Amino acid sequence: KSRLIIALDVTDRTEALSIAEKLGGAVDAIKVNYPLVLVCGLGIIKDIKKYANVIADFKVADIPNTNSLICRETFEAGADAIICQGFVGKDSVKACVDVANKYGREVYVVTEMSHPGALDFLQPHAFELVDLAFRAGASGIIAPATRPERLVDIRCRAGDMKILSPGVGAQGGDARKAIDAGADFVIVGRSIYNAEDPYAAAVNFIEQLRR
Template sequence: MATFKTRLSKISKTNGKIILANDYDLSVKKLEKKTVENIKQLHPFLCAIKLNFHLLLPLGKKEILKITNTSHQYGLQTIADIKLNDIGNTNRVTIENLWSLGFDAVIANPIMGIDSLKNLVNISHKQDKGVITLCHMSAPEARLSYDIEIKMKKKQQLYQLFLDWALNSKADGIVVGATFPKIIQYCAKKIGKKMSIFSPGVGVQGGNAKEVLSSGTDYLIVGRTILNAKDPINVAKELHLQSIGK
């Protein structure tokens, strides 16, 4: 089987670079049915679907498998956004369960430490699965933590350390919020083609798709901007066109 990074790149060549953050709140009923409908309606404009903790928790194994299997039927990759961060054994058991549920990649928090992160990436890559690590999130308050100056071997900001760890562990990509285009530029310059940049925060949170893509983002993670639109298909199509430069 091809690697996660290769699979995602392949589908993005035809479908563009939009990843749907299918993260509904508790007011939405019939989550499985709604999610499957989204996949069927929006798949021509998506390369992947991302499912967060608050969508996964109300669902059972059968429902999650229905979602991931439907995604794969349309060629989409599936990402479990659980900010995984624990000791090695817990991380291993967690991803084994995620892979059995049909996920192709997991988003992890590198605060677990470089050794644990390396191990997570290694055991995931052996099964052709992907690991995407947090670098700098999209919320305004992210600066309170990710911009903290730290000193280990040298003085740097926390997101810079996380970027170094992602590179060192050979992760598949990093998350950098679309609301911080200058940080995207910094990361893109440093990583080159070694990893992909995934950026949430376009639309509702204030990120501009064209600016972010020109700054070096590879994939846009979009949720409420599409999900809450009066015409989700048209919004997804417009973002898709922007992602392929049209």
């Protein structure tokens, strides 16, 4: 287990599949987000699944019925997990979890985001969002590698839930510090896919995570 998840935010299908093929076997999962799916369509999930588990980072944030519909299509497309927002409320998150349970898949809930703007609104509510994720039956949460000191507190609050932590590299976070602070996995995008040698960059992160 590498504890590394790649954020595949490239917008070219050939490039995406080439990176997935080269790195899929070395990482725990590949996260896809709107940039790639808006260009390639949902079908890209099945193509990437040949190489790794796929997390659909759609930050689903709607009424329960719409969330259910989005989750159903995403799981039908083959995603192993989906990311939703918690601020819309427990019923909306629960709607995602109910669909995930039917498919035997997972839901991760965003708590505090990694960018500076997360301090404007999300941070004061992060613990409530952790509790909400737990009560809704989510598998885990998303919490910031850019603030390891917050990760420590969020880890305490999160119990056995898994923590996926973005913000490593391009946003300034450190992979090793995030794991030491309580993350189970780190999510890395630009520092890998924009590297001259994405494979070498990924191996470098995996080595940091092993130490």
